[in-house]
Amino acid sequence: MKNLFLIINREFINKVRNKSFIVMTILGPLLILGMTALIAFLTKINDSDIKKIAIHDANQYVISEFKNNKHTEYIDLSALPIDEAKAQASESYKALIYVPQADSIQQIAKTVQYISEDSPSLDAIFSIERKINDVITRNNIEKLNIDYKKIDEAKADSEITVVKFSGENTLKGINEIKIAIGSLFGYLIMMFIIIYGNYVMRSVIEEKTNRIIEIIISSVKPFDLMMGKIIGNSLAGILQFAIWAICGLAILLAAHSFMGSSPQVAQAQEMANAIQHGQSGLDNINLYIDEVMKLPIATLLISFVVFFTGGYFLYSSLYAAIGAAVDNETDSQQFLMPIIMPLMLGVYVGFFTVMNDPHGTVATIFSFIPFTSPIVMLMRIPFGVPLWQIITSMILLIATFFAVVWFASKIYRVGILMYGKKPSWKEIYKWLKY
Structure with a gap:
């Protein structure tokens, strides 16, 4: 047993006196903080980048659905010939959403193209598809002489409360x-x-x-x-x-x-205390x-x-x-x-x-x-x-x-x-x- 303690002491002392151990012990927290700050900084930069996407919709069927937001700016190139719009989009914009000429809005459901050198994310494609689906759905509803506004007003927003069998509320x-x-x-x-x-x-x-x-x-x-x-x-x-x-x-x-x-936090705390249960x-x-x-x-x-x-x-x-x-x-x-x-x-x-x-x-x-x-x-x-x-x-x-x-x-x-x-x-x- 005495030898065991001597070996433990030797291994422990040799390890903690090692320069790499001392350096990593000091730099470890700093590296973690630095990585966290870097990730936050890069995330902020990524969020601040505005993607410019061109749209060519000759019939003006869906262009109204694409509204600018803090992440994306849509540019209407519908007035240009499609070849010229593609050339301009390839030089100046991230992508081009091309809605071909069609006799009716229903015909564009399977013909819309997303033209870009880079492969888009699934989320970006699903977002575009949802906008196009909404336009076509509204048009179909209007053809059936149904007031779409009333459908919007009739939509419900449900919220499930999670409760244990004991009756105690819990959280989602x-x-x-x-x-x-x-x-x-x-x-x-x-x-x-x-x-x-x-x-x-x-x-x-x-x-x-x-x-x-x-x-x-x-x-x-x-x-x-x-x-x-x-x-x-x-x-x-x-x-x-x-x-x-x-x-x-x-x-x-x-x-x-x-x-x-x-002081700013103190003011925020005072405001929070002043606000009621709302x-x-x-x-x-x-x-x-x-x-x-x-x-x-x-x-x-x-x-x-x-x-x-x-x-x-x-x-x-x-x-x-x-x-x-x-x-x-x-x-x-x-x-x-x-x-x-x-x-x-x-x-x-x-x-x-x-x-x-x-x-x-x-x-x-x-x-x-x-x-x-x-x-x-x-x-x-x-x-x-x-x-x-x-x-x-x-x-x-x-x-x-x-x-x-x-x-x-x-x-x-x-x-x-x-x-x-x-x-x-x-x-x-x-x-x-x-």
């Missing part, structure tokens, strides 16, 4: 918030496993390549060395994430303090906040710690075994895919099944499988998972971790002193029998 869109929270925790676990699992593997490969491992292994059991590397790197990673979390919290508090002391938007925000606070936050946080630790130890033991089996990172690539695949599978199962049916058969099964449970179960917990399922999943994860560590230690014990040959899967299987 709360499921999206739940899946976002669960996905954030699951994504953090996946990234931590991949990043710091690779650190463990590289550490083993480096010591093996430098032949330092031969000296270390003479006084330390292979199992203690493997566990020391896993735990030491995990503590360094947890320290880095803790620093980032503290920095993020400090930035949020500073921003809140700055915004709270701003502003349903503010009420909805409060309702969403209340709904989020009803989530099993304590269960989610405790589960995050357990699944975070269990998932990392489970996969890091495999990374350590791979590092011991190969001589360089290039040789490790053939063994990494089977490790990464369950993580990716957990992410896809989470997004495509938990979101649609968090308590369905597929989501439930994968939340019990130890190689996917750290991600899938955390995505399910915000939707309310029975405690026995969470505990069972944790027990299976921990039991699998001990089983995998036992197998990984066998590979580690043999592979750590193997040099000059890239092992095959068959050879690794033989090592398990030693």
Whole structure:
């Protein structure tokens, strides 16, 4: 046990003193803020761009439907010959909407063309089709001597209230918030496993390549060395994430303090206090906040710690075994895919099944499988998972971790002193029998 603590301390100190670790710890929050600001800036630029689209409608059937907005400006080239309109549109505009000559408005339904060098988005095409369909539909209704204005007046705007069987009101869109929270925790676990699992593997490969491992292994059991590397790197990673979390919290508090002391914000708050219940938007925000606070936050946080630790130890033991089996990172690539695949599978199962049916058969099964449970179960917990399922999943994860560590230690014990040959899967299987 003493040797284990010495190895943990050595791995932790070596990691936190590494220049790349220090640089990334400092630059990490700044890079995240920079990326966020860049995305917001690019989104703003994209929204401010005005697309100029020309229209050639010789019959003037649909031109009135295309009205300018903050994103699109429509230019009428109907007075020009079509060839000249195409030439002008190709030089000066993004595209040309061409409505051919027709005897009746019904004939244009299948003849309208969108002419452009760039392929348009489906949303743009659907928007144009909706405008044309509205014109033709109104014309058909008028032919039937039906007042279209009365149809518009008769249209209803329904709104469904979502209520639980207990009679408690809930909110539309709360499921999206739940899946976002669960996905954030699951994504953090996946990234931590991949990043710091690779650190463990590289550490083993480096010591093996430098032949330092031969000296270390003479006084330390292979199992203690493997566990020391896993735990030491995990503590360094947890320290880095803790620093980032503290920095993020400090930035949020500073921003809140700055915004709270701003005169414009103070005026806005006074106006908001003066406004009565007519502003349903503010009420909805409060309702969403209340709904989020009803989530099993304590269960989610405790589960995050357990699944975070269990998932990392489970996969890091495999990374350590791979590092011991190969001589360089290039040789490790053939063994990494089977490790990464369950993580990716957990992410896809989470997004495509938990979101649609968090308590369905597929989501439930994968939340019990130890190689996917750290991600899938955390995505399910915000939707309310029975405690026995969470505990069972944790027990299976921990039991699998001990089983995998036992197998990984066998590979580690043999592979750590193997040099000059890239092992095959068959050879690794033989090592398990030693």
